[in-house]
Amino acid sequence: MRTFSAVLAMCLCAISAVAAPAKTVTSTPAELMYLGVWPHTILVVDANQEKVVDKIDLPTDIARTMLLSPDKTKLIVSTLRDNSILTIDLATKKIENCFSLNDGPSSLRIGGLTTDPSGRLLYAVGTAIDKKIDHYEIGEPKLMVIDLAAKKVTRSAEFGKDDAFTSQRASMKVSPDGKLLYMFRQSIFVYDTSTLKLVKKIELSKAEAPETASMSLSPVEDPNAVPGKVTGIFNSSDPYVHQRVFGIAEVDLATQDYELTPIGPSATSIQPLLMSPDRKYGYTVAIYGTNGNRVTEFWVFDMKTRKLLNKHEFVGRTRLNFGLTADGTKLLIYNAGFEIEVYDAKTLAMRSTIDLHGDTTSNLVVMPTAGK
Structure with a gap:
């Protein structure tokens, strides 16, 4: 015969089984970013969780430059010491292709890297370095x-x-039809990709903005950039008192047209401009002064009116790179160091830090949001 307590327990279990609502498990979709760290690892960072969720070990050397393939399914990586090119499948995190550009005692140092729309070809500036018995012979940079x-x-x-090219690093983009290669330096150089010959030189110093001196563009893809266009910061100075000013430049890669909008007095240096998903806002980091007089600020722009909406000083590193999450809600400060500092894009206040367990070695690659 069952005791009263046993019957009561059975009834309570039955009631709870009927009355307890089913738990709904919700999860925020991952928003992934990729960053190379010492000694030879690419970390997978979830921007929503604000932590490292996976890693990819490289069989070669440290990751130096990373590109997202045009179809957004692969990561193309160049490494430093052995000058290798690797292709990584992002779904499986497996290395599909790997080869070195070195040839015996000769090495090929790569600076500047971009892919064509098909994803089959890379354009780069390469410098050959030949090892002799008692010295190295360094060749002239070439377009490759x-x-x-x-x-x-x-x-x-x-x-x-x-x-004429004196620096090994360059920011480059290919037109949507793959026929033109743009190289952004103190002028914009446009090359025919079939012949690698210079077909046009856009002299920024002769543009409507007075005495434009140089143009700063992001060396990595902005996941929220207008397709077929490049948006960046340019610096210029007037021909009379040589007051430096900065502005926002937009270049149409299909038509070779460009628009320069001067904004105000320039800082000592300005990071690349990155945009929110709706492209209403642009974000960058400006640095004034050096050493003990150094001041680091976030700048927020209205991209329609090209006006500076807000700025906020923060404690910046001696050397830094700026990034933005694909959803536009978080500003990222990385390199050099073992952490990514995460700031709120609305308040410009620090949210958290992401421990990388290794010094950063590459640019940050941010995966676009779904549908981009």
């Missing part, structure tokens, strides 16, 4: 085409007197 299927440099061209 790297074929990912052939696993080698298939074409190269020397720079001429009109586009």
Whole structure:
């Protein structure tokens, strides 16, 4: 015979089984970002969780430059010491392709890297370094085409007197039809991708903005950029008192048209401009002064009126890079160091820090939100 307590327990269990509502498990979709860290690792960071969720170990060397493939399914990575190119499938995190550009005692140092719309070709500025018995011979920089299927440099061209190249690093973009290569330096150099010949030089110093001196553009993709266009910060100075001013530049890669909007007095240095998903707002970091007089600020722009809406001083690192999450809600400060500092895009106040457990070695690649 069952005791009263046993019957009561059974009844309570039955009641709870009927009355207890089913628990709904909700999860925020991952918003992934990729960043190279020492010694030879690419970290997978979830911006929503604000933590490292996975990692990819490289068989070669440290990741130096990383690109997202045009179809957003692969990560293309160049490494430093061995000058290798790797292609990583982001779904499986497996390395699909890997080859070195070095040839015995000769090495090929890569600076500046971009992909064509097909994702099969890379454009780069490469410098050959030959190891001799008692010295190294460093060649002149060349414009190069790297074929990912052939696993080698298939074409190269020397720079001429009109586009003489003295620095190894460059910011480059390819037009939507793949026919033109843009190289952003103190002027904008436009090349025919079939011949690697210079077809146009846009002299920013002769643009409507007075005495434009240089143009600063992001070396990595902005996930919220207008397709086929590049938006960045330019610096200029007037021809009379040489007062430096900055502004926002927009370049149409399909038509070669550009628009320069001067805004105000320039800072010592300004980070690349990154936009919110609706492209209503633009964000960057400005630095004034050096050493003990250094001041670091976030700047927020209205992208329609090209006006500075807000700025906020924060404790900046001696050397830093600026990033923005794809949803536009978080500002990111990284490099150099073992952490990513996360700031709220509305309040410009610090939210948290993400421990990377290693010093950063590459640019940050932010995956676009769904549908982009």
